[in-house]
Amino acid sequence: MRARDNPFSVERVHAIRFRPQGATFPGLMTRLKTLNYRAAVVGRDGSGKTTFLEDLQRALIEDNIKTRMVFVNDTSPLSDPACRRLLSELTRDELVLLDGADLIPRSAWSLLKRHTITHAYGLVITSHRPGLLPTLIECTTNPSLLRDIVRELQPPDRCIPVESLDTLFQRHQGNIRVCLRELYDLYARS
Amino acid sequence: MEKLKILVHGDKAAFAPRETIRGAVEWNLDANPRRLDLSLFWYTSGKGTRDVGMVHSTQFDNPGASGSKEFSFTLPEGPFSFSGRLISLIWAIELTCSPGSETTRREIIVSPTGKEILLGSVPTQSPFPWGRKEAGPDSPEDILRVGP
Numbered sequence: 582m583r584a585r586d587n588p589f590s591v592e593r594v595h596a597i598r599f600r601p602q603g604a605t606f607p608g609l610m611t612r613l614k615t616l617n618y619r620a621a622v623v624g625r626d627g628s629g630k631t632t633f634l635e636d637l638q639r640a641l642i643e644d645n646i647k648t649r650m651v652f653v654n655d656t657s658p659l660s661d662p663a664c665r666r667l668l669s670e671l672t673r674d675e676l677v678l679l680d681g682a683d684l685i686p687r688s689a690w691s692l693l694k695r696h697t698i699t700h701a702y703g704l705v706i707t708s709h710r711p712g713l714l715p716t717l718i719e720c721t722t723n724p725s726l727l728r729d730i731v732r733e734l735q736p737p738d739r740c741i742p743v744e745s746l747d748t749l750f751q752r753h754q755g756n757i758r759v760c761l762r763e764l765y766d767l768y769a770r771s
Numbered sequence: 772m773e774k775l776k777i778l779v780h781g782d783k784a785a786f787a788p789r790e791t792i793r794g795a796v797e798w799n800l801d802a803n804p805r806r807l808d809l810s811l812f813w814y815t816s817g818k819g820t821r822d823v824g825m826v827h828s829t830q831f832d833n834p835g836a837s838g839s840k841e842f843s844f845t846l847p848e849g850p851f852s853f854s855g856r857l858i859s860l861i862w863a864i865e866l867t868c869s870p871g872s873e874t875t876r877r878e879i880i881v882s883p884t885g886k887e888i889l890l891g892s893v894p895t896q897s898p899f900p901w902g903r904k905e906a907g908p909d910s911p912e913d914i915l916r917v918g919p
Binding site: 582583584585587590591592762765766769770 | 816817818819820821854855856858859861889
């Protein structure tokens with residue numbers, strides 16, 4: 582199958598937005614306000630943290646709140662100098678959305694956490710573990726979520742059996758992103 | 772009637788590198804847009820992060836609620852339109868209206884052969900002599916079955 586026709590291509594997968602499990606988006610927005618816009622999105626790899634953060638950014642912009650998204654991962658770390666530069670550019674009306682807070686050095690995190698109390702509108706982070714900031718939401722996955730997402734993406738004439746999806750979910754310990762990548766490969770081979 | 776339309780002379784869909792694309796855009800909108808943007812670009816689609824290359828863009832300021840304009844773009848040497856299993860490179864002409872979300876896109880092929888180049892597959896070879904050669908019961912091949 583040509584990449585452009587693959588139902589699990591990145592752009593098609595990215596079109597699937599975050600689905601809060603046991604919560605509602607307006608409810609989360611209210612809770613974020615209650616937390617004074619300082620909160621953490623917690624969850625394992627492939628549980629939707631980044632997707633939620635992107636959706637949150639959209640919702641904040643709609644509420645006329647300025648945002649600054651910072652992505653941190655193994656290939657783009659946030660060093661102390663980079664963190665200082667970021668903070669020097671930050672304005673008080675900006676809300677920092679930091680994806681991967683638990684991947685930055687402890688010194689940079691301390692600086693960022695302290696500085697944004699008085700010099701930013703807020704700070705929302707994603708992290709694999711709780712404790713860095715009050716938890717706004719713990720992202721979780723379940724086999725039913727994977728089934729729903731796959732149902733939306735897969736072509737109706739080439740459905741993947743539910744049992745196979747459940748097996749896939751178990752094999753990747755609930756990491757939906759990896760499951761969808763594997764499904765891409767499956768269709769690519771066909 | 773479509774609100775935005777891209778017409779290519781002769782309804783041509785495939786072009787050679789360095790060839791000139793000639794056509795016209797037509798619009799029929801509910802309100803006066805501030806601007807219309809016409810772009811020629813390529814983008815990738817597939818497993819990885821999307822890559823985009825903007826080649827030409829032109830804008831029509833205060834074009835009125837309806838009208839038409841001719842355009843011509845000369846294509847560069849490449850990249851060629853191609854598709855493999857991991858990535859496809861797609862050329863397109865896009866017309867967008869601002870403010871608003873109206874947009875229309877017309878895909879084209881850029882290739883010396885006049886067709887999208889299809890990348891062949893490379894036989895899988897395990898770098899490890901002890902690697903599994905046959906698909907196992909938990910293999911992807913086993914999972915992907917046509918459903919009822």
